[in-house]
Amino acid sequence: MNTLLRILVVVPGIFFTCIGLLWLIAPANAAAALGMPLLDGVGRSTQVADMAVFFLALGMMTVLAAISLKSRWFQLPALILLGAAAFRVLAWLVHDAALAVEPIALEVVVGCLLLFASSRLAEKE
Amino acid sequence: MRYVRSLRLLLLAVTGLWHSLLLAQAGPPNIVLILADDLGFSDIAPYGSEIQTPALNALAENGVSFTNYHTAASCAPTRGMMLTGVDSHRNGVPNIPETIPPELAQYENYRGTLSHGVVTVASLLQDAGYHTYMAGKWHLGQTPDLLPSRRGFERTVTMADTGADNWEQKPYIPIYERANWYADGERTTLPEDFYSSRFLVDKMIEFIDSKHADRKPFFAYLPFQAVHIPVQAPQEFTDKYMGVYDAGWTALREQRQSRARELGLVPATADMVTMSTTNDWDAYTEEERRYHAKRMAVYAGMVDAMDHHVGRLVEYLKSIGQYDNTIFIFTSDNGSEASGGDDVRSPLMRLSLAMNGYTNDYDTLGLKGSFNAIGPSFASAAAGPLAYYKFYAGEGGMRVPLIIAGEGLPVKGEWTSAFAYVMDIAPTILELSGVKPPGRYFGGHPVEPMTGRSLLPLAVGKVDRVYAETESVGYELAGNAALFQGDYKLVRNYLPVGDNRWHLYNIATDPGETEDLSVSMPERFVLMQTLYADYAADNGVLPLPADYDATFQGVANGIRERFGLHILVALLTLLVLVPLYFAYRVSSRR
Numbered sequence: 001m002n003t004l005l006r007i008l009v010v011v012p013g014i015f016f017t018c019i020g021l022l023w024l025i026a027p028a029n030a031a032a033a034l035g036m037p038l039l040d041g042v043g044r045s046t047q048v049a050d051m052a053v054f055f056l057a058l059g060m061m062t063v064l065a066a067i068s069l070k071s072r073w074f075q076l077p078a079l080i081l082l083g084a085a086a087f088r089v090l091a092w093l094v095h096d097a098a099l100a101v102e103p104i105a106l107e108v109v110v111g112c113l114l115l116f117a118s119s120r121l122a123e124k125e
Numbered sequence: 126m127r128y129v130r131s132l133r134l135l136l137l138a139v140t141g142l143w144h145s146l147l148l149a150q151a152g153p154p155n156i157v158l159i160l161a162d163d164l165g166f167s168d169i170a171p172y173g174s175e176i177q178t179p180a181l182n183a184l185a186e187n188g189v190s191f192t193n194y195h196t197a198a199s200c201a202p203t204r205g206m207m208l209t210g211v212d213s214h215r216n217g218v219p220n221i222p223e224t225i226p227p228e229l230a231q232y233e234n235y236r237g238t239l240s241h242g243v244v245t246v247a248s249l250l251q252d253a254g255y256h257t258y259m260a261g262k263w264h265l266g267q268t269p270d271l272l273p274s275r276r277g278f279e280r281t282v283t284m285a286d287t288g289a290d291n292w293e294q295k296p297y298i299p300i301y302e303r304a305n306w307y308a309d310g311e312r313t314t315l316p317e318d319f320y321s322s323r324f325l326v327d328k329m330i331e332f333i334d335s336k337h338a339d340r341k342p343f344f345a346y347l348p349f350q351a352v353h354i355p356v357q358a359p360q361e362f363t364d365k366y367m368g369v370y371d372a373g374w375t376a377l378r379e380q381r382q383s384r385a386r387e388l389g390l391v392p393a394t395a396d397m398v399t400m401s402t403t404n405d406w407d408a409y410t411e412e413e414r415r416y417h418a419k420r421m422a423v424y425a426g427m428v429d430a431m432d433h434h435v436g437r438l439v440e441y442l443k444s445i446g447q448y449d450n451t452i453f454i455f456t457s458d459n460g461s462e463a464s465g466g467d468d469v470r471s472p473l474m475r476l477s478l479a480m481n482g483y484t485n486d487y488d489t490l491g492l493k494g495s496f497n498a499i500g501p502s503f504a505s506a507a508a509g510p511l512a513y514y515k516f517y518a519g520e521g522g523m524r525v526p527l528i529i530a531g532e533g534l535p536v537k538g539e540w541t542s543a544f545a546y547v548m549d550i551a552p553t554i555l556e557l558s559g560v561k562p563p564g565r566y567f568g569g570h571p572v573e574p575m576t577g578r579s580l581l582p583l584a585v586g587k588v589d590r591v592y593a594e595t596e597s598v599g600y601e602l603a604g605n606a607a608l609f610q611g612d613y614k615l616v617r618n619y620l621p622v623g624d625n626r627w628h629l630y631n632i633a634t635d636p637g638e639t640e641d642l643s644v645s646m647p648e649r650f651v652l653m654q655t656l657y658a659d660y661a662a663d664n665g666v667l668p669l670p671a672d673y674d675a676t677f678q679g680v681a682n683g684i685r686e687r688f689g690l691h692i693l694v695a696l697l698t699l700l701v702l703v704p705l706y707f708a709y710r711v712s713s714r715r
Contacts, residue, residue, distance in 0.1 A: 089692065093692060096227035
């Protein structure tokens, strides 16, 4: 059971890492996958750098959680994901963004999975 | 044959001129604009329906009826264009606000409320000395500055939402907290004995009666709730149609097609398609068929009741001696409504209705507390013999009845197959009343000029068309789009019922849109797509977001409208509490 849970945690970690790498290798494709155009000039610089580091950090922390079983590595990416879901709802409510149901669902599910895994797998620190 | 037709036109022109002179001598006529809601092309007796509509029959016999009149395929865009004569993408109402995605709603003309950059026909008539009254559904904005009392109507009682219950002051879907009714710009409460059609006509009679003595002409705008969902009717009206629909929707659609051919509403050779959403009547059990037949009986009862109350208004006008100086315009805001599905007895459907305080039991169907809709199969019959229905750009969504009638008109019981469009109503009313359309400015503010055409030359028999063969009229609503030119129509019906691809039809010979001419007439197909692109660019038509789904958007917008503040407070509270919790945990470990 615990092994299966560790695998379930690693899978989204790898997925997020791949998206981070995609931002570095093919940013136009990465942008399109997230429903945004690739900007020009300084905008593109910020877009590529910030999005790449966001997803790479998220992915690495998640993978690290499954390897190290330290609770903080579970909780940090969980907080980031749940925060992203909350801010998506906020963007919809306040800033006329679309209600992105599928990304919100993914973020909430993986965030909750990480918190659950933390309670089951993490060593006492 | 051509000489006979020319002679007839000449005679009509002479009588038309004579009647125009009579109209001018009698002073400006009263104008009664009656708008049914979601009424299909063949839903009234003059258009081949089995539903008894004697008042509308009498109007049709006293004027001209249009077989090729097109409106927008959804409520608010029709109302906006009808009252202003301005394209929906220029008047602020390209779609109903409930389903406009937020990405588009940030643009000024995509808010779904009537822009202050347009002037209503009511404002123009009021300026010209008319009394202007409205009783019925508005749906063009409900902030104080957008209500009809601030858009040219002197006296109003109005419901500001997409729809509402017909028996009580209650929202019909949970996206509304309450049914938003207003009287003269202030929130109001409906009477205990409320039934929508009766109440609206009572109020209109009350308005007219209150100022009748001063002899000024009036403009009465009467947009009924009938026959929008929830489809509800007094029992005695429903009872007239029990048993009438026992043969089912396919039989009814064929019956309506046959009648439309007999009446000459469509060519005798015109075919029709079976919609993919039409279910197999024979596959239902006897009990299920009995239930569905009653759904349609209630619908017919609701149309009949509306007609009964139109008749009361006509009788009232006769009683005060104003009938002879009144021009009536009757039409519908779009084709028949298909929502509700045909699986309405499922536990999930009944649970969702119960959560909104409704049942759909057979015995009480159509009465107070009951929610009824005819569903896609009967909706297709109601639009018969046309294809598609409300929301879609197929003829069944856009082609609806239009009758212009009155003692002052020279044409009696005539039909015209001339193309006419919803934007033509406002210019027609202005010409009838002798009021000039607005220029570039109204009340010192810049306004969009009217682009519709007056249909009066058709109504007095002076011409046989108001749009030349080469002129084109474009249309777009939530991805459903069309371009009309001469006898041809370029059309794109959006998902889920349409395929989101362009098709070309000759709607004069093939109003059922059965034979796609896009391959056999490639030059016209390309030309009309180019003309549509020009229309879209000229009028600021915006592309829909990818994967747009009107139903989902309606739910999302409804949640945001009703619960947005609650969600926002909950989120902000969480955003404060979570860091505090983690800070507490870290400090307690030290």
